[in-house]
Amino acid sequence: MEHHERAIARYVAEASADPSVLAVIVSGSVARGAERPDSDVDLYLVVTEERWDAAYAARRLMYTSPDGIGYDEGYFDIKLATLSYLSDAAERGDDPVRDSFASARVVFSRVPDLDDRLARVVEVPAAEWEDRVAGFVAQSRLHGGYFLPQAYEHGDPLLLAHAAVHLVTSAARALLAHNAVFFPGPKYLRARVAGLPRVPDGFGALLDAVIATPTPETAGALLEAVEAFVGDALPRDETLSRFVLDNELAWRYRTAPPEYS
Numbered sequence: 001m002e003h004h005e006r007a008i009a010r011y012v013a014e015a016s017a018d019p020s021v022l023a024v025i026v027s028g029s030v031a032r033g034a035e036r037p038d039s040d041v042d043l044y045l046v047v048t049e050e051r052w053d054a055a056y057a058a059r060r061l062m063y064t065s066p067d068g069i070g071y072d073e074g075y076f077d078i079k080l081a082t083l084s085y086l087s088d089a090a091e092r093g094d095d096p097v098r099d100s101f102a103s104a105r106v107v108f109s110r111v112p113d114l115d116d117r118l119a120r121v122v123e124v125p126a127a128e129w130e131d132r133v134a135g136f137v138a139q140s141r142l143h144g145g146y147f148l149p150q151a152y153e154h155g156d157p158l159l160l161a162h163a164a165v166h167l168v169t170s171a172a173r174a175l176l177a178h179n180a181v182f183f184p185g186p187k188y189l190r191a192r193v194a195g196l197p198r199v200p201d202g203f204g205a206l207l208d209a210v211i212a213t214p215t216p217e218t219a220g221a222l223l224e225a226v227e228a229f230v231g232d233a234l235p236r237d238e239t240l241s242r243f244v245l246d247n248e249l250a251w252r253y254r255t256a257p258p259e260y261s
Contacts, residue, residue, distance in 0.1 A: 003071045004030050007041055010068040011076060012108045020051040022083070023109040025101075026117075041069070042077045044104070046111070052082045055138045090120035090126065094261050096120050099182035124180070132177035134234040136259050137147045139170035139244040140226050144210075144219040152216055163216035168207045169259065175199055178230050200225040 008026060015021045028042030029035040047055075047216055057062050068074040089097050101121045106114055144167040153160035171191050173183050179196045183189065206222040234242060250257045 001035060001037060003037075003074075004035060004041055007069045007076075008073065008107055009069070010070065011041075012044070012182050014068065016108050017046065020048045021108075022046045022048065022111055023114055024107050025081075025104045026107055027100045027104045028077070031105045038071070038073045040064070040075050040077045042079075042100075044081045044100075046083070046086075046109075046114075049082050049084065051153045052080055052085070055080050055098045083117070086121060087119045090117070090123070093121060093255065095183040096185050098124070099184040102182060112220070122182075126180075129177050129180050130233065132258075133174050133230050134261070135225065135242060135246055135261075136170045136174035136177060136241050137230060137234045138246065139258055140167055140174060140223060141236075142243045143167040145221040148214060148219045150235060152214070156187050160214050164210050164219070166259070167219055167222065171222055172207060174226055174230050174233075175203065175257070178233075200229050249257050 007219050008024075012024050015024055017100055023044075023046035025046065027040065027044060052061075055093050062077075062079045064075045064077050069075055082248040089101070101118050102117060108116070111117070114123075127229055143163045147159060148163035148167060150156075151163055169186070169189065172189055175193060175196060175198075179198055181192065181196060184192060190204065190207070191200065191206070200206075203225060206218075206225055209218040210222050245253075246255075246258050
């Protein structure tokens with residue numbers, strides 16, 4: 001929208017005068033063209049390593065500011081980044097950070113190869129997508145086929161809620177990975193699943209049913225859909241070892257558990 005673009009232009013005019021600023025990148029709804037009139041403007045401010053270090057010490061790597069926004073209830077939502085940050089994101093970034101760059105738009109840059117750097121952030125090899133599917137199938141099987149029925153049988157409301165949320169999230173992420181689509185975060189998961197080109201019939205309703213009524217029956221129906229669609233990604237006899245490796249041994253191998261990947 002025009003008032004967002006004017007706000008971005010004002011921000012760039014000020015930021016570009018600062019030699020510690022290497023680039024300004026628009027992300028979020030404004031970059032995707034999905035903004036509302038009152039949407040905030042999400043920005044990555046790519047800065048020098050020295051400025052990052054100072055911001056890190058001050059615990060100010062992300063902040064909001066209404067200065068120069070120019071419309072009611074608006075503000076800039078600013079995350080700092082560096083060139084090494086972008087390299088790290090390309091090597092081992094989690095889904096939300098990769099997704100945030102998937103539709104990003106560079107509006108100012110002193111970095112000649114910035115577009116190439118951003119492209120590498122969102123490149124994921126096919127083999128890695130396939131491995132993600134397998135990992136989330138393991139998560140779905142354990143949360144839906146073991147933890148949730150155990151919680152239901154023993155009347156444990158905390159475990160029941162925990163298992164239901166993790167089953168739904170894992171099942172949804174297995175389908176996202178199957179479609180080579182990033183997980184943007186829980187806030188957007190339901191909409192992202194609804195837009196997938198390849199998904200079991202009624203999958204969204206199965207997700208909702210587990211959250212609304214977490215029982216062995218609703219969990220079983222969701223698991224059945226996952227198994228029929230992507231279950232061949234992980235042999236059943238490898239399920240427990242994969243789950244343990246991804247969760248209980250994540251500390252040893254310095255890997256993030258699947259829910260944080």
